[in-house]
Amino acid sequence: MLRLLLIPLLSFALAWPAPAADANRAALQQIGPTMQRLADITGLKALRKVQADTIDKQRLRKYVEDQMKYELKPEEIRIEEMSLKKLGLVPANFNLAKSTVDLMTEQAAAFYDYRKKKLFVLQSPESGPVTQAEEETVIAHELAHALADQHFNLNKYLHRGKTDDSSLARMAVMEGQATWLMYEMAGERTGQSLSRNPELVDMMSRGSDTRSDMYPVLASTPLYMRASLLFPYMQGLRFQNFVYSKMGQVSFTEVFRNPPANSQQILHPEKYLNAVHSADVTLPSLVSETRYKAVNQGTIGEFDHSILLEQYQNKQQAESIAPHWRGGGFRLYESKKEKGDTVLAYASVWDDTSSARRMFDAYRDILSGKWKKLDIEERSENTVTGVGDDGYFFVRIDDNRVSSLEGLKTKQELMASLRASIGHR
Numbered sequence: 001m002l003r004l005l006l007i008p009l010l011s012f013a014l015a016w017p018a019p020a021a022d023a024n025r026a027a028l029q030q031i032g033p034t035m036q037r038l039a040d041i042t043g044l045k046a047l048r049k050v051q052a053d054t055i056d057k058q059r060l061r062k063y064v065e066d067q068m069k070y071e072l073k074p075e076e077i078r079i080e081e082m083s084l085k086k087l088g089l090v091p092a093n094f095n096l097a098k099s100t101v102d103l104m105t106e107q108a109a110a111f112y113d114y115r116k117k118k119l120f121v122l123q124s125p126e127s128g129p130v131t132q133a134e135e136e137t138v139i140a141h142e143l144a145h146a147l148a149d150q151h152f153n154l155n156k157y158l159h160r161g162k163t164d165d166s167s168l169a170r171m172a173v174m175e176g177q178a179t180w181l182m183y184e185m186a187g188e189r190t191g192q193s194l195s196r197n198p199e200l201v202d203m204m205s206r207g208s209d210t211r212s213d214m215y216p217v218l219a220s221t222p223l224y225m226r227a228s229l230l231f232p233y234m235q236g237l238r239f240q241n242f243v244y245s246k247m248g249q250v251s252f253t254e255v256f257r258n259p260p261a262n263s264q265q266i267l268h269p270e271k272y273l274n275a276v277h278s279a280d281v282t283l284p285s286l287v288s289e290t291r292y293k294a295v296n297q298g299t300i301g302e303f304d305h306s307i308l309l310e311q312y313q314n315k316q317q318a319e320s321i322a323p324h325w326r327g328g329g330f331r332l333y334e335s336k337k338e339k340g341d342t343v344l345a346y347a348s349v350w351d352d353t354s355s356a357r358r359m360f361d362a363y364r365d366i367l368s369g370k371w372k373k374l375d376i377e378e379r380s381e382n383t384v385t386g387v388g389d390d391g392y393f394f395v396r397i398d399d400n401r402v403s404s405l406e407g408l409k410t411k412q413e414l415m416a417s418l419r420a421s422i423g424h425r
Contacts, residue, residue: 088370144178165301176236263303279327292333300328312369324355
């Protein structure tokens, strides 16, 4: 997974109609009792009071913009956007910075600033359909972050991910636990419990569908951005519920002290409990590397492969192939002379040769989908070469490894890189 701009900015409760001012005030008065109930459930004692305030949409947007400037340099955003486009995760006309600000401004109902140690709740000058109980539910989500922050320092926790994919997994721990606690406390009002009702967990984790008229930014954003936003909440909820069912109260501490390693452990929490880690991958060789510099590299996890497969094939293929992922990565090179002139090196390894073969076949569809032009020049059982929008490319399968090199300027460079890459695992 590429490092998401959504991850380091702020932790927020997902979209909810803006509350009336009276609901804000009444719900904020329940911070103390809510923190105590969270402490009872998790076994984590509240160490200090949580400061809170309200914020309107205009100030929220400015806040998100300021956070982005604080966290990321313009060059980092340019490279991130270029990488997403090169991989085919977003369209060529996509504006990553603007889309991120628009999306977070639309979706945040409340957020916890883990640097200022303060909770903010979105306010509205108009009466809305949100009741005090619903507002308290949203605030419970953010107070769960505040409680975890008092014990585990969320800022450091999020930035200690050893790979890009592990950053997403840590985000899923944080948001999944807060979402679980939010729904558990809401269920208590009607005598229900997530831990005793798996069907309730399924229902809540599918509750991310949103109306396009209420949330047009979310509805129009690319699949990758939409799924990246929702994954930590929905899949994190399932992960926390599974771990809680096996460990009980200690799970609220264990997932922070011993974080999951990647998105696959979130999607398949039994792999987390059994400490099943990803495999190392060797990227294909770029023989003309001296003309380029590596500007970005990272992990392409099960989550990312599922998005690519769903986007360029279908959801059924994604659900069938992606779980067989064992490891994956990429490196983006940019010409030292010309900005935007890039080469992508990609590789992934799979459970077995059959799964790798299916990914090899699917990757040709991915190339065809993300490019307007794709001409296949040579095809064999294990290799496909040709030319596309970005230049010359090859895709190759070696046992359970699939690799590609995309964006070369000449066929001679392509064939030399292919020869150098054959057998390198």
